[in-house]
Amino acid sequence: MQKRFIALTIVLLLLLGACSSKKEEAGAKEDVDSDEKVTLSAFGIKAPAATTDYDEMPFLKELADNVNVDIKWTTATTQTSTEQINLMFASDDLPDIFYSAWSLGGSDIVKYGSTGQLVALDDLIEEHAPNIKELFEKRPDLKKMITAPDGHIYALPQYDESKASKSNDAFFINKKWLDQLDLPIPTTTEEFHETLKAFKDNDMNENGKKDEIPFSFTFENQIRGPHSMSGAFGVVGRHIGVKDGNVYYAPAQPKYREYVKYMHDLYKDGLIDPEAFTHDVQVYDSKIKSSTPILGALFSWSNFSSFGKVDTDYVAIPPLKGPEGDQMWNANAGGLSMSGFSITSANKNPIRSIQWVDQMFDEETGIQVSLGPLGENIKKEDDGTITILEAPEGMSYEEFRHKTTPGSYGVYANLEETNDKVNKSPGQIEKEEYAEMYAPFQPEEIYPNVLYSVEDGDRLSILSTDIDNYMNETIPKFIINGDVDAQWDAYVKQLEKMGLAELLEIYQKYYDEFK
Template identity: 35%
Template sequence: MGKKIGKKLFTKMSSVLLASAMLVSVVGCSSGTTNETAEPTISSDFNQEGLPIVNKPVTLKVLTVRWGNMGDTFTQNQWLKDLEKDSNVKIEWQVMSSNDWGEQKSIMLASGTLPDIILGDQVFSDSDIVNNLSYFRPLDEYIDSYMPNLKAAMEETPDMKKISTFPDGKIYSMPTRLPSRPKSRNQPVINKAWLDKLGLKAPTTTEELYQVLKAFREKDPNGNGKKDEIPYTETGLNVDFLNPFGITDINASSMIVQDGKPVFYPTTDAYKEALIYTNKLYSEGLIDQELFTQDNTMTSAKWQNADISIVGFSNQWTPDAVFGKWSDQYEAIAPIAGPDGKRYQPGDPGGMNLARNELLITTSCTVPEVAARWADQFYSNEASIQNFWGAIGTVIKKNDDGTYTLMDPPAGTSADAWYWDQSLRDFGPKYVSPSFEEKIKLNPQAGDGLKLQIDQLGSADVTTPYPKVMYNAEEFQELPTLTTDIDGYVATMRAQWVTKGGIEEGWDAYIKKLNEMGLEQLLTIRNNAFERYMNVK
C-alpha cells in the first residue's frame, strides 16, 4: 500500500551499537538491564505543558526500521527539526534497513539493551512485544498525564484504544490513524482496451466475468494474431479472486466476520462454492496454468510483458500498481457480485488507516515522561500530515483558506517515493481527525488521491474484517504450530482443487483432517482474542 523502497542503502546501526551503553543526558537517559526498571524521576527542568518540554537539552535514542535502502533522509523533515529545537529534546536516530533487521533484532532482544524509543510497527511484532513485556513501559498513566493529543484521539476514535490494548488490559504501544486512507483495499482491475476492442462491457457478476475472461482467451483482444492472452494471473490464488463469494481477508487470518461472529472461512460452503467456480475457469484455460508454480518475478514479467499486454484481469490497489507501460490500458471496476447477488469488497468500513506498535517507550529510558510528551506532539493534525507526506513548505502547501494541497514531486520522481523520502510515511504515531481530512485536497489523478477516487466504486460494499486482535504469550506459543500445519494444508488442498477438481468428493476428509490438526483449538484462540478486542472499553 505504498510502502516503497527509496534510493540509497543506509544502515546506521551495527551489532556493536546494539550492545553499547545508552547516552547519558542532562536529565539522565541511561542503559542498564531492562529487567530492573529504574524509577523515573521528574526533574524540575521538565514542563508538563507547552514547549519546551525540558528547559535543559535532553537526548533520546530513537530506533526505527526503514524498507530496504530507504535511508534516513526523513530526519531532515523540517517539522522534525523544528520539534527538536522547540522541545529541547534532541534525537539520536538509529535507522536500520529491513534487509538487516531480522538478525539485529534477535541480538537486541537477547541482550536486553534497547534505546529509549522504538518507532514504527516494522521494528517489533506483537509476539516480540508480548514475549518481552519487561522491556517496555505500560503507557496508560503517561497517556492520562502527559499525552492530551493521543487521549483526545482515542476518545474520538475508540478503535485506536481497542487496537492498542494488550491481553493484560494495558497499553504498551501507541497507535496511528493515517490521513486520507480509503475504506477499500484491492479492487477488480480489468484491461479496458481489450473490452473496447471486443465491444464488451465491464463484468458485474461472476457469470459475466466468466464470459469476459472466455472472450479474452479466444478472441485475440491484444490484436497480435497469437493466442498469448492470459485472462487472469497472480502468484498463487489471491484470496481477492474469491471476494464475490463473501470471502474477504485483509489480515491473512483465514477468518471473516459474519453476523458479528468470527468464522474460519476455509470450512464454509461459500469457500467450497468459490473453489468450484475457480476450478471451472482454470480447467477452461481462463486462469494462468502456472498460477501455483510461478514466483513474483514471473508474474510481474507477464503483467509487464515487453512487446504487448497479455493480462486481462487482476485485483490491485490502483490500476497503475503493477502493469508498467501498459497501465493506461487498465481501469478499476466495481466489485463483482456473487451468486447470491451481493457484492463484497475487502477493506474496513472504518477506513484502512489504523495500526498499533507505532511507538514504544522502553524501560531503558529513565525519562519516560519526556518521551511521552515528545511522542504526543506527533498526534496533532498538522504534525500528522507532515509526517505522512512531508513538511509544510517542502511537500505540503498550506492555503489561505485553511486547506492543504500536495506539491508536485521533483521531475523523474514518483509522488509516493518522494513522500517516503521526505517523511516517516506509514510508520510512527499520527492522528488526523475525520473533520480535518476535509481540508486535505489531493490530486484525483495520481497517488493517494487516485485511490480515494477508486474507493468510491466499492466503499459501500466493504465488509467488516476480522480485526487486528492481540494474543497473549501462551497463545503465541501455540499459534505457530497450529497455523503452520493448518494453513499449509488448506493451501495445498486449495491448489489441488483449483487445478484438478474433486472438492465435493474430498470435502469430508478435508474437514476431518483439519480437526485432527487442531482446528478447534485454533478457533478457540481466535475467538478468545476476538472477545477481548470487542470488550475493550
C-alpha cells in the same frame, strides 16, 4: 559467634542499602522543567525508498528541540531491523525509545511489556500527552485496539484512516478488449466466464500470437489475489471472517467450496494463467505492464500503482454476482500498525520522550510526519487544505517524501477527517473511487486489530502458520485438478486435526472481548 553475626548484619545492611539506592534511582522524578537538554537514544527503521537517515532530517530535529531533547539515532533498514531488535531485547541492551511503524509485532509488544522491557504508557499519556489523550477520548476504539490484555498500552501506533485503507484489492478487466469484441462489462460469474472465453479465442492484442492470458493473479497475495471473488458465492475473508457475531475460517466454509469449483471451471477451460499459483509479485507485475498487452482480467491495487497513470486500457469493475445472487467483497479493519513508538526500561527521561512523540498526534504535525514538511513536500492552501507538491525530476514520489520525514514508517494518527483535508493525487483519488464502489458490498462485521496475550499469540502463530500453509497448498490443487467434491471432507478434517477449532476459539474470545 557474635563477631560473625555483626559481620553478617553489616553485609545485609549494605545489600539493602544498594537495593534501596537502585530503587530510588529507577524511580527518581524526572525534572521536566529543567533548562538542561537531555539526550535520548532512539532506534528507527527507514522506508526502503529513503535515502536519508533520521538524524539527517531537520523536521525531526525541530520536534526534538521543541521539548529540549537531543536524539541520537540508530537508523536501520527493513532488511536488518528484525535481527537487530531481537538482539537488543535478548541482550537487554536497549535504546531509550523505539520509533517506527511495523517495527514490533503484536506478540512482541505484549511479551516485552510483560517482562518490563517496554514501559506502560498509560500514566504518561494521561499526565503529559494532551494530543494522544484527546485522540483516545475521541476514538476509544483505537485505544482498545492497542491496549494489551493486561490493560496497559506499551506502544503507540501508526494509524492512517482513509476510504482507500478499507479495501486492498481491486478487480480489473481490459476495457479495450471488451470494446473490440463489442462486449459489455461482465456483471455475473457466468458472464465473466464467457468473456474470458472470448479473450482466449481471439487475437486480442493483434500480434498474430496465441499469447493472451484471459485471467491472472498471485494466489497468496492479499492485494493481487482473487480472494474477494469468493464473495460471489456468499463467503468473504481470505482467512478469518465474522458473521452474526461468530468467527469463521473462510476456506473451510461450504460456500467456499462452490467458489473453488467455479475457479476450477475457469482453469479447466484454459482461462486462468497456469503460473497464477507459483509466480512471484515481480513476474506478475511484469505481465501487467507488458508492452504488448497480454492480460484480460487481473487483481491489483490500482491502475496508478501498476502503470504510473490512471487512464489505461483497464477499468475496475464491481463484484460479480454469483449463481445464488450473492455479491460481496472483502474488507479491511483499517491501516493500523500496532507498533510505532515505545519507551524502554533503559529510559531515564520518559516524560520528555512522551512529550516529543505527542507532537506527532497533532493534526498538522501528523500530516507532515506522513507526507513531509510544509514548504518542502506539501503546501497549505488559503482554505486550509493541503496540497502535495510534485517530486523533483529524476526522483520518485516515495524518494521525495522519505528524504525529509519518516513517512510510511512514521508515528501518527491521521483520521479520515484529517486525510480529507489533503488534496489527493490522481492515484489516491482513483483508489478512493474503487473503495467507494466496493463499500456497499463489504460486510459490516470485520475482525478487528487486537493484541493477544503472550500465550495466545504464540499459540495462534503456530496454528495459523500450519493451517494457512496447508490451505495455500491444497486449494490451488483443487482449482487445478478439480477433485474438490471428492476431497473436501478430508481437507476439512485435516484442518480440524491441525487445530482449527482451537484457532477459532482463541479468535472468538478476543472478538467477544473487543465488542
